[in-house]
Structures are given as structure tokens and as C-alpha cells.
Amino acid sequence: MAVTEEALLARIARGDLVEGPEYATQPYIDALKRTLIVSADTELISAPSYLRAARDAPSINSYISATGIIQDELGHAHIAYRMLRDLGVDTDALVYERDPKDFKHPYAFDVPLDSWTELVVANAFYDRAGFLLLGDIFRHTTYGPWKRALAKVDREENFHLGHGEKWMRTLSQDPKGKTDLQHAVDWMFLLTIEWFGLPDALKRHKEQIGYGLKGYTNDQLRQQWMSTAVPLCQEVGLTVPARHDAEHNEWVITCPFPARFDERQKSPGMTCWCDGSSAGPRTASLSARSSAGTRNWGDTSMRELDAGVVRAALYEILDPEYPVSIVDLGLIRGVEVKGSTVRVRMTYTSMGCPCTEMIQDDIRERLRALPGVGRVEIEVVWEPWTREHISAEGLKQLRGVGVV
Ligand SMILES: [Fe+2]
Numbered sequence: 163m164a165v166t167e168e169a170l171l172a173r174i175a176r177g178d179l180v181e182g183p184e185y186a187t188q189p190y191i192d193a194l195k196r197t198l199i200v201s202a203d204t205e206l207i208s209a210p211s212y213l214r215a216a217r218d219a220p221s222i223n224s225y226i227s228a229t230g231i232i233q234d235e236l237g238h239a240h241i242a243y244r245m246l247r248d249l250g251v252d253t254d255a256l257v258y259e260r261d262p263k264d265f266k267h268p269y270a271f272d273v274p275l276d277s278w279t280e281l282v283v284a285n286a287f288y289d290r291a292g293f294l295l296l297g298d299i300f301r302h303t304t305y306g307p308w309k310r311a312l313a314k315v316d317r318e319e320n321f322h323l324g325h326g327e328k329w330m331r332t333l334s335q336d337p338k339g340k341t342d343l344q345h346a347v348d349w350m351f352l353l354t355i356e357w358f359g360l361p362d363a364l365k366r367h368k369e370q371i372g373y374g375l376k377g378y379t380n381d382q383l384r385q386q387w388m389s390t391a392v393p394l395c396q397e398v399g400l401t402v403p404a405r406h407d408a409e410h411n412e413w414v415i416t417c418p419f420p421a422r423f424d425e426r427q428k429s430p431g432m433t434c435w436c437d438g439s440s441a442g443p444r445t446a447s448l449s450a451r452s453s454a455g456t457r458n459w460g461d462t463s464m465r466e467l468d469a470g471v472v473r474a475a476l477y478e479i480l481d482p483e484y485p486v487s488i489v490d491l492g493l494i495r496g497v498e499v500k501g502s503t504v505r506v507r508m509t510y511t512s513m514g515c516p517c518t519e520m521i522q523d524d525i526r527e528r529l530r531a532l533p534g535v536g537r538v539e540i541e542v543v544w545e546p547w548t549r550e551h552i553s554a555e556g557l558k559q560l561r562g563v564g565v566v
Pocket residue numbers: 205234235238292319
């Protein structure tokens with residue numbers, strides 16, 4: 163016999179857990195699935211994001227710590243997808259066949275983490291958000307199977323945020339480290355505030371609280387996050403746009419918010435609430451690769467942006483005077499990719515070349531169009547340029563137009 167809404171609510175009121183779909187109504191199951199999908203997608207998408215930044219680890223030991231965290235996150239994703247499978251969801255379709263833009267996770271994971279500093283701030287900020295959100299579900303959810311599985315997740319998320327705190331304290335000892343931390347905190351603070359979702363007053367689905375799937379509201383969890391994240395930043399001498407209002411005993415954001423985020427500059431501007439439901443280009447690229455029939459996540463390592471990709475893009479840029487690629491002309495003397503920053507070393511055919519600015523503008527425009535590129539730095543080295551630097555292909559093309 164189907165469970166009625168009254169029987170379900172009575173069970174919840176008695177404090178008895180819902181042990182499976184046979185004890186629940188369809189609206190309860192639908193709300194549970196929505197919550198599980200956000201959790202599973204968030205954990206899954208955090209792994210490649212963290213892996214990218216882990217490559218900047220300062221030592222083998224710290225790299226191993228980071229990969230341990232990544233392994234935990236994949237385990238957390240697996241738990242949530244398994245819960246969904248037990249509820250009859252086709253999780254293979256969910257992971258491999260879903261349209262990338264339908265993945266549900268905080269907007270923060272659409273912004274690449276580029277450095278060890280950003281990774282440890284992510285641990286201190288994002289994993290703290292995960293710890294609070296999942297800790298709340300662990301302690302309050304009425305769905306028994308998830309509650310039990312979250313015991314392990316709760317401990318691991320606590321370790322992740324502790325890892326971030328330890329490293330923020332270490333990096334803040336050094337002036338350069340502190341400057342880098344401040345830069346990371348400047349863009350990551352608001353993105354984590356956004357993590358908790360819409361303000362309670364704007365929230366459409368209220369059944370998470372009604373069915374006891376979680377205990378605290380978005381705004382309550384946001385307050386809890388600020389109550390430990392802000393003092394941490396203050397302790398290590400970092401500035402964040404929030405303060406404690408003692409009179410009302412609440413944390414107040416002291417900058418325009420909700421805010422629009424400028425992905426390229428990694429800086430918050432203003433105007434709209436990111437509701438976390440839209441996947442940006444980065445996630446689109448990651449999930450598209452998993453959807454493209456590649457069930458081996460090993461193939462999706464963060465190799466989409468490397469010197470070869472940059473060189474291929476530079477190859478498309480022609481010298482304004484000759485219809486030959488600047489690469490074939492021998493003007494490019496080095497390409498380096500670090501995180502989302504691309505550094506190009508180049509020279510010109512002569513100091514008096516009138517096209518220097520034009521070529522640099524073309525380089526910036528072309529490279530910024532590449533996925534994953536945030537910053538383009540061009541260093542003009544004024545190394546000698548002679549005919550020997552022109553490639554065979556370049557010579558052939560120049561001959562074709564009668565230049566050599
Ligand atoms: Fe996690």
C-alpha cells in the first residue's frame with residue numbers, strides 16, 4: 163500500500179528514519195533525489211578542479227596530501243550516486259550522458275584553481291562549506307541510508323578543511339605568501355558565500371526542511387560558515403568583506419552582494435545572484451568529456467591547456483606584413499603554461515617593426531579565447547632574428563609571395 167503524506171510526516175515527527183523509498187511519498191523521494199544530485203555532482207566536479215591545482219604542490223608530501231583529498235571527494239561522489247541508484251536512478255546516464263549544462267554544483271567549481279595557494283584556500287573555504295552542509299545532513303536527515311553513509315564523509319571533510327587552515331597559517335608567515343593568500347581570498351570568499359544557495363526568502367524548494375532532509379536553512383548555514391571562516395582569515399591577517407554585528411549576533415557581508423563574477427579576472431563585480439544551477443564553460447568541458455563515451459576519468463586529466471595547444475593557436479596568427487604565421491617566421495621563442503596563465507616569449511624582425519603592438523594584441527585576443535586561459539603575459543626578448551629562424555614552411559610561403 164502506498165505511503166500517504168500523513169503517514170510519512172507522522173513517521174518523521176516520531177523521529178523514525180525513512181529507510182527506503184517504500185517508506186516515503188513521491189514528493190519526498192523527488193526532494194531527496196534533488197539534494198543527492200547536487201551533492202554527488204559537487205563532489206565529482208571538485209576532483210578534477212583540485213587535481214589541476216595539486217600540480218602546483220610545493221613538495222611530494224603535499225602533493226600526496228592533495229591527491230588523498232581528491233580520492234576522498236571521489237568516494238563522496240560515489241556514495242551519493244549509489245544512493246541515487248538505490249532510488250532507481252540510472253546513474254550511468256546521469257554521469258555519462260547528461261548534458262554538461264545540467265550538472266548541479268556550486269558556481270565556484272567553474273572557476274579553475276590555479277595554484278597551491280588557491281587549493282588550500284579551497285580546502286579552508288569550499289570544504290568547510292561541504293563539511294557544514296553534509297554535517298547538517300548527517301546530523302539531521304530523516305533518510306537513514308544517507309545518514310549512516312555520511313559518518314565517513316563528515317570526518318574526511320573535517321580533515322580537508324583542517325588541511326586548508328594549516329596551510330593558510332603557514333603561507334601567511336611569508337609576505338609573498340600572504341599577498342597570494344589575500345588575492346585568492348578576494349575572489350573565493352564571495353563564491354563560497356554563494357555556495358549555500360539562494361537566500362531563504364528566494365528559495366523555491368522548501369521541502370528539504372519540511373521533510374527533514376536537512377536541518378538548517380541556507381542562510382543559517384551561511385552564517386555558520388562565516389562564524390569560523392572570517393575569524394580564520396582575521397587570525398592570519400587577511401581582509402574579508404564581512405564583519406560580526408554584535409547587536410544582532412549575526413555576520414554581515416560588507417560588500418555588494420549578490421554579485422556577478424568576472425571569470426577572467428577572478429574578481430567579483432556586482433548585480434546578479436549566481437544560483438549555482440548553471441554550468442559555465444569549464445564544467446561544460448569537463449563533463450562533456452565524461453559524456454563523450456569516455457568512462458575512463460584518467461583520460462580527462464587536465465591537459466587541455468599546455469604549450470602545444472598554445473603554439474597551435476599562435477600558429478593561426480599571421481604577421482601583418484607577410485602572410486606567414488608568426489610561429490613559422492620564428493618570432494616565438496618560448497611558451498610556458500602555469501595554471502591559467504600563459505607566458506609567451508617573442509622577438510621581432512627588427513626594433514623598428516611598426517607592427518609590434520598589433521601582433522601582441524592578436525596574440526592576447528587569440529590566447530584568451532582558449533578554454534582555461536585567464537592571463538596572457540608577453541615578454542619581448544629582442545633576441546636576434548635572421549633567415550635561419552624561419553621554418554621550412556615559412557620559407558616556402560614567403561617564396562610563394564616573392565619575398566625570398
Ligand atoms: Fe567531499
